[in-house]
Amino acid sequence: MSTKLSVGQAVPDFTATATGDQTFTLSAERGKNLVIYFYPKDSTPGCTTEGQEFRDAISAFEAANTRILGVSRDSLRSHENFKAKQSFPFDLISDPDESVCRLFDVIKLKKLYGKEHLGIERSTFLIDADGRLAREWRGVKVKGHVEEVLAAAQSL
Template identity: 75%
Template sequence: MSLRIGQPVPDFTATATGDTTLRLSDFKGKQVVVYFYPKASTPGCTTEGGDFRDRKSDFDAANTVILGVSRDGIRAQENFKTKQSFNFELISDKDESVCQLFDVIKLKKLYGKEHLGIERSTFLIDADGNLVREWRGVKVPGHVQDVLEAAQELHAS
């Protein structure tokens, strides 16, 4: 089953930083950005997370929650969040249940070797829990600005 634009996103439960268990339904009435990144504390993921961190007040003003997701363990996520002063929660998706829900595990090539990994992707969910936008195969520069503009537009409508 793959998510489609305009359809409700199934409620999911996940382990997150701050010793919390998050449910998508916890954010009913707010827009939610769920962004997937390959690995905590790597250069591209650090830049992307920093861009979300630096624009968080703008996302807040657009009634939008930010959640970062990777397959890293909770300790790696906590360290990443602390070291980078991220002002939003990171989800540890070791069992890949959230990754599979959003279909972001793809065959990737690194140094000529193939492996399954997270394709950098971002999803915007409206205040009613419906998927409204998706960005797949994301390139980091300028991406957070695109997501922010979509969130602001959605909030204004």
């Protein structure tokens, strides 16, 4: 069941396992903005760069009352290692069953070396303090992306 989220709509509540032995629940985040970015795989070049750029802008996001979360299908253990190695000041959600990915409709047919497979399309979602989808970016190119997301968060 894939419901298409649209901008301005309330994001359905969900719970997921995150780094730091946490259970993340969307409804518990009311009152602050939330950036949820989906990326294909821990410790790959593009995903590392994207995470580092979010990391380097963390104080600006915090000043804009915005929490950052990364999501991929990698295991919690892989996430903990990736987070520690890159000194990410935000948590990563492990979504091995793709329930969060499907909620945001980011599982897409991708081509790698001529073979097709289902994978995460790099995407970012900005949820406002009332739990509504404020902005979405799909098929993200890493360069310049974090600045764009920050500007949108600051405008909320």
